[in-house]
Amino acid sequence: MTAADLAADPATEELAERVRAFVREEVVPAERDWAMTDAHPTDELRRGLQKRAADAGLLSPTGPRRWGGLGLSVPAQAVVLREAGHSLLGPLALNCAAPDEGNMHLLEKVATPEQQERYLAPLVAGVVRSCFAMTEPSPGAGSDPEMLRTTARWDGDAWVIDGTKWFITGADGAAWAICMARTPEHRGQAAGATMFLVDADNPGMRVARQIRSLDTGFTGGHCEVVFDQCRVPPEAVLGEVGRGFAYAQVRLAPARLTHCMRWLGLAERAQDMALDRAAEREAFGHRLAELGMAQQLLADSEIDLAASRSLITHAAWLLDRGERAAAETSIAKTFVSEAVGRVVDRAVQLHGALGVSGDELLSLYLREVRPFRVYDGASEVHRMSIARRAVRRRAQARTAG
Incomplete structure (x- = not known):
């Protein structure tokens, strides 16, 4: 895989830019209002946001084209869903949030034509959850x-x-x-x-x-x-x-990766907030950005974000080639779920009391990202699978050698 393989094509970049603008202009203001309610997003809110996304031609980026989705490749999803994840409500607005996004993929691969017409078509259209x-x-x-x-x-x-x-x-x-x-x-x-x-x-x-x-x-x-x-x-x-367990694997590997894509977008937003805070806030006669301990927090988050992007991109490339990529998606899910938590936690720390208050959204983000280490397989379970695969791979190599 070369650097050229990883570069998004112009059409994907253009779509990502449209998603970026839509999320910042339409979704982020709604997120601020919703964050004050301390409740789950309502279906009324969902329908309103999805209506705007549909009007902008951005609804269901992962849904199959046959049923009205954008039908993006997995590498293109990695770019677009990351932009959707800039807001907690972004994936909901674009109709690419869990569990609907994973169910769309499963129905496309497994359901009969009659089942697709009855269940998949209205799901892609955002008519139902x-x-x-x-x-x-x-x-x-x-x-x-x-x-x-x-x-x-x-x-x-x-x-x-x-x-x-x-x-x-x-x-x-x-x-x-x-x-x-x-x-x-x-x-x-x-x-x-x-x-x-x-x-x-x-x-x-x-x-x-x-x-x-x-x-x-x-x-x-x-x-x-x-x-x-x-x-x-x-x-x-x-x-x-x-054959339910086999079908679960059809759903779970791509769904793990799209989770990573969405949460990476939120982690990048938290890092942006941390960088802005470090550039503006002064303490002990210096801006935070000039203090070594703050620099370490910022640098470690940059490393976590860069590594997460690389793991997601590689796994997406494999899935797009039709490979199972069970090991790669498992590695990505484990690392990204923990890296996202670290990035958001560091952003909270750099904001001090403001970070744990309700005046900033970071405390909400911290609560939202923590369960990701449990959903779609706990980190410990993934580590067990990763280790077993590594042991088998090494035993096979030694036998062959």
Whole structure:
């Protein structure tokens, strides 16, 4: 891979500049107003911002062109989503926020044409929201999906789903859910996990509660969702019975990377705020930018940002080539999630009391980025996978040598 491979093409640069202007002019003012509410972004706010994004030709940059999205390549997404992430509300405004963005990718790759028309088209258009119901309360599936306890059994002419899901982002107000459940062998298809498309008006599915959490940046919050004798027809199966874990990997690797892209944009904004503060604030007879300890904070953040950009770009390049890039996205997710936290934390420190106050948005950013080290696989789980791959790779090299 050469430097030329990493350079964004003129069309992508032009789109990124339009996103940059849109986020600063339309989204940032709305973010300031929302930050004062101490609540999740409402659907009214989402619809208003997405209407402006659609009018500007910026809606759904990751959505497939066939259904009205911009259909950007993964490297182009790395540039554009970083600009969207300049504001916490930027990805929401452009309809490229989790969990909808990941669900768009999954439906494009796995869903039937009929399912795409029914579920994917309105999602790309921003008409509806969705959720992805896999995580369960202990002792169910969390970082280890093999602990899946929700079940689905065949009952004559329908599947019946039973189980409880937990911390399901965006479930309150979502039009439908992708539910992962354990299924037995069925008509020659192996036992395993299966994904089901479940409409929100299904009487067997209900949102039990919104779970209070450190972050508040997702419309619909994080919810407990109960499936109780939830009957769905055979056409609700997403893909094939028993292949749910494989499909989860189709969704998770790109979704991890787009998370990194969005949060990197916010970290860059926090660094800009830190640089401005260091240039303006005087203490002990000098500007902060002239003091060695402040310089170290700024320099370490520059290093974290540069390394994050490189890891994201490399993984995006591999995914765009059609490679699985499981190791690369895992490495990127682990490093970037922690680097973003460090950058925002340093910016808070450089702002002193102002940084932890509500007069600046940095304290909000600090709360929002912290859970990223848990979402899409905790850092510890990724490190376990990274180490195992490294050990296998070295053993294979020694055998071959």
